[in-house]
Amino acid sequence: MKKVAIIIGSDSDLPIAEKAYNTLKELDVPASAHILSAHRTPDEARDLSRNAKKNGYGVIIAAAGMAAHLAGAVAANTTLPVIGIPVKSGDLGGMDALLSTVMMPSGIPVATVAIGGGVNAALLAAEILALSDETLEKKLEERRAENTAAVLEKNKKAEEKFN
Ligand code: RP5
Secondary structure, three states: OEEEEEOOOHHHHHHHHHHHHHHHHHHOEEEEEOOOOOOHHHHHHHHHHHHHOOOOOEEOOOOOOOOHHHHHHHHHHOOOEEEEEEEOOOOOHHHHEEEEEEEEOOOOOOEEEOOOOHHHHHEEEEEEHHHOOOOHHHHHHHHHHHHHHHHHHHHHHHEEEHO
């Protein structure tokens, strides 16, 4: 199976990387994590992006806060699908990172998830890889069914208590 690279702009983004990494591990999707910044280590971020396809990656997740150019800078250097996670950091609560990540110019797409959306970024990456992997597709369907059952169980308890 192709791998997922998780890149974060700073070690302060590690909790978000862990959410994505753990979700991928639950699905047995091979993943790696890297601290590389569009601003502080631009050469290394570019090199990882340019070499990702030949190094066996199928999707890249890029998470950054503040003036978050990481996902866009990664996407500029690969045609692999790039999923951006805006991180809540600094004085603007993540709105800065959300707009910086989502408002990409035509031609260089970044699929942006919610602020702090590490789990959804991982699930979306897995869904992309599952297009050519039936076993992974089945795991995703099972996970969805488990989540549905868990919510319905909570609903049952709430209805018993309040109705
Ligand atoms: C971004 O700036 C990082 O992704 C991080 O979310 C934010 C703050 O970085 P640190 O100052 O905590 O290293 O580049």
